[in-house]
Amino acid sequence: MTRSPDFRALTRRQLLTRASAVGASFVAGAGFIAAPDAAWAAETSHLEPSTFATLVQMARDIYPHDRIPDAYYVIAVKGYDSVEAAGRVEAGIAALNEAARGRGHGHYLDIGWERDRVDLLRSIEGSAFFQTVRSGLVTGLYNQKAVWPLFGYEGESFSHGGYIDRGFDDITWL
Amino acid sequence: MSAPFDLSDDSVVVIVGTGAGGGVLANELAQKGVSVVALEAGGRYLPEDYINDEWESFGQLAWTDARTTSGDWRVARDFPGLPTWIVKAVGGSTVHWAGASLRFQDHEWKAATTYGEVPGANLLDWPIDGAEMAPWYDLAEKKLGVTRTNGWPGLPGNNNFKVLEKGAKALGYTEVSTGRMAIMSHETGDRTMCQQTGFCFQGCKWGAKWSSAYTDIEQGEATGKLEVRTKCHAARILHDDSGKVTGVEYFDETGALQMQAARVVCVAGNSIESPRLLLNSASTMFPDGLANSSGQVGRNYMRHTTGSVYAVFEQPVHMYRGTTMAGIVQDEARHDPARGFVGGYELETLSIGLPFMAAFLDPGGWGREFTSALDGYANMAGLWIVGEDMPQEANRITLSPDVKDQFGLPAPNVHFDDHPNDIAMRNHAYAQGAAIYDAVGAVRTFPTPAYPSTHNLGTNRMSERPEDGVVNRHGQTHDIANLFVSDGSQFTTGAAENPTLTIVALAIRQAEYIRGAMARGEI
Ligand SMILES: Cc1cc2nc3c(=O)[nH]c(=O)nc-3n(C[C@H](O)[C@H](O)[C@H](O)COP(=O)(O)OP(=O)(O)OC[C@H]3O[C@@H](n4cnc5c(N)ncnc54)[C@H](O)[C@@H]3O)c2cc1C
Numbered sequence A: 001m002t003r004s005p006d007f008r009a010l011t012r013r014q015l016l017t018r019a020s021a022v023g024a025s026f027v028a029g030a031g032f033i034a035a036p037d038a039a040w041a042a043e044t045s046h047l048e049p050s051t052f053a054t055l056v057q058m059a060r061d062i063y064p065h066d067r068i069p070d071a072y073y074v075i076a077v078k079g080y081d082s083v084e085a086a087g088r089v090e091a092g093i094a095a096l097n098e099a100a101r102g103r104g105h106g107h108y109l110d111i112g113w114e115r116d117r118v119d120l121l122r123s124i125e126g127s128a129f130f131q132t133v134r135s136g137l138v139t140g141l142y143n144q145k146a147v148w149p150l151f152g153y154e155g156e157s158f159s160h161g162g163y164i165d166r167g168f169d170d171i172t173w174l
Numbered sequence B: 001m002s003a004p005f006d007l008s009d010d011s012v013v014v015i016v017g018t019g020a021g022g023g024v025l026a027n028e029l030a031q032k033g034v035s036v037v038a039l040e041a042g043g044r045y046l047p048e049d050y051i052n053d054e055w056e057s058f059g060q061l062a063w064t065d066a067r068t069t070s071g072d073w074r075v076a077r078d079f080p081g082l083p084t085w086i087v088k089a090v091g092g093s094t095v096h097w098a099g100a101s102l103r104f105q106d107h108e109w110k111a112a113t114t115y116g117e118v119p120g121a122n123l124l125d126w127p128i129d130g131a132e133m134a135p136w137y138d139l140a141e142k143k144l145g146v147t148r149t150n151g152w153p154g155l156p157g158n159n160n161f162k163v164l165e166k167g168a169k170a171l172g173y174t175e176v177s178t179g180r181m182a183i184m185s186h187e188t189g190d191r192t193m194c195q196q197t198g199f200c201f202q203g204c205k206w207g208a209k210w211s212s213a214y215t216d217i218e219q220g221e222a223t224g225k226l227e228v229r230t231k232c233h234a235a236r237i238l239h240d241d242s243g244k245v246t247g248v249e250y251f252d253e254t255g256a257l258q259m260q261a262a263r264v265v266c267v268a269g270n271s272i273e274s275p276r277l278l279l280n281s282a283s284t285m286f287p288d289g290l291a292n293s294s295g296q297v298g299r300n301y302m303r304h305t306t307g308s309v310y311a312v313f314e315q316p317v318h319m320y321r322g323t324t325m326a327g328i329v330q331d332e333a334r335h336d337p338a339r340g341f342v343g344g345y346e347l348e349t350l351s352i353g354l355p356f357m358a359a360f361l362d363p364g365g366w367g368r369e370f371t372s373a374l375d376g377y378a379n380m381a382g383l384w385i386v387g388e389d390m391p392q393e394a395n396r397i398t399l400s401p402d403v404k405d406q407f408g409l410p411a412p413n414v415h416f417d418d419h420p421n422d423i424a425m426r427n428h429a430y431a432q433g434a435a436i437y438d439a440v441g442a443v444r445t446f447p448t449p450a451y452p453s454t455h456n457l458g459t460n461r462m463s464e465r466p467e468d469g470v471v472n473r474h475g476q477t478h479d480i481a482n483l484f485v486s487d488g489s490q491f492t493t494g495a496a497e498n499p500t501l502t503i504v505a506l507a508i509r510q511a512e513y514i515r516g517a518m519a520r521g522e523i
């Protein structure tokens, strides 16, 4: 990796130009970006559609954000709709439905109140299935660039020249 | 890149690691005309390569080789395979660091004397003191371009700082400022001024923050006296029958085992890898590892007493805009046992982006208590606690009996138990941090647990007497004259301050000593 020796003499503008040239390569490399499309939920290739729908509800119950549409939860767990994962997920969701029946419900999805679904999830919190789904969501959900604006997080600012002229010290309510 | 030094050239100084300690030492020696081969396990990434995206950057830079953990610290539960958050790359953790550059307070060089007997703590005075270090600190501050030194202005405060400042002053704190930072606060024509982009932890794309990656290393290479070999992982230090070290075995980029001969070897792989390398170099002559006659190699592992306090307000803060560590409250850094603990702590603003907040706010947490906190992300402010933790003999790096790294070398196990003093200090700091934010109308505050360790210290500690530690006042091992330790593992005690300025000052001082000792024919 080489670099012109006068690098440090470059102006801010020149640095920015270089950055946008470099930028393209890593934006394209980011993993989770896909067009949010709720129709995905129905189109499973390896999981039963009902299993996948239950998984999406479970994801929302673990990390509930009312301002975030289902589509992002769908993207977050879409990876489980694969040959390798399908068996474990079918078993995990079957166990979840079994636990729901144990509490007098038909299926997990039949439980009307989030509070009751969360109670059920608490009872299986220690299971490998729950922990896999939960920890996968930490990146699967929150590392989707498309959800960042919904939290007011602006992501990288280098390509815009930083926040030096864009509100790094704009607080007024203090 | 040119390769000026032959593997069999035994006139060179071999330095393992190119971070704060190794990178500075390499340049300082090269400037003095000493031939240096620096072995760096990671690759070379420069400002145009850095990625302003937390997880992608982590994938690019983080040290993720196999490690194990034990002990009662929460990191062992939350991140059992990732005890530290440090860098594998040219520049080491100075690519990640935030730039806070503080000198030790005078009494902190003499913790054993100042604090007296603390049960369970293996306290020791440093063999050096503030007066002796002052001129080296001067040089370090000049090198790093530290704000509020040498007449340079402080950085402007961002929103996160303004919240901290207002709350701290409301509580009666007076030592509140945008701190001393190794970040350019003005244009010099040499380094770009801080553009307040945030992402200081992911590598500064403006080169405004000091990192040895694009300052000292390049300056050293420009002398023609420094060769940096990237993706070269030091595996073992060799010695002769007289007990002098003779070279370093390493795995090169292709995985092939090489041996670089050496006149002097300096270990600067950060406080987990440095003792691991000494332990992995055990031989029939040194069955407990190199330079370990005291039995202290790997012991007294310190990581600073840390934790964060985040707070949500009714209105926006946008804490992530601008410098990550944008300001500091220093009133609690004093030693005042009336608070229920010895030593002190600093409170420094900190912000992490949404992806890391989700991972670190309450690892393992879920449900609405957790998600409603994240819903307040735009209205959040945050600070980080950095306080002196107690050295304890049993907090140590050992070689795992069963886990091996990608080269087949025994992985390090990192054992850490909190000392009661650490817990008392952390609880005090959590309360003060929350009070600061409550004073400006926080709706909720979150006492957030420690992240994987960013400050790793003390595992080859400096001591006056050979039986108390691993290295002498120059970082030279007590046992082997031509073997040095040049990174944060030399620390006898950790002090309340972020460690890097002191690591750099020690490296500059050590370079002067090594050059002199070589000229005198002592090594
Ligand atoms: C997120 C973050 C923020 C921080 N903020 C601050 C701050 O504001 N102020 C402050 O003072 N400090 C800060 N620090 C801490 C600071 O980065 C470290 O204290 C400092 O860099 C440690 O210097 P070192 O020389 O001991 O190790 P490092 O800088 O980590 O360098 C060690 C080098 O050795 C290499 N290496 C290791 N083993 C081998 C081997 N076997 N063979 C070859 N190479 C090897 C590594 O790849 C690495 O490049 C921060 C750290 C992090 C991670």
Ligand code: SF4
Pocket: B183, B193, B194, B195, B196, B197, B198, B199, B200, B201, B203, B204, B205, B206, B207, B208, B209, B322, B323, B324
């Ligand atoms: S905020 Fe300043 S120091 Fe930090 S990365 Fe951006 S330009 Fe560099």
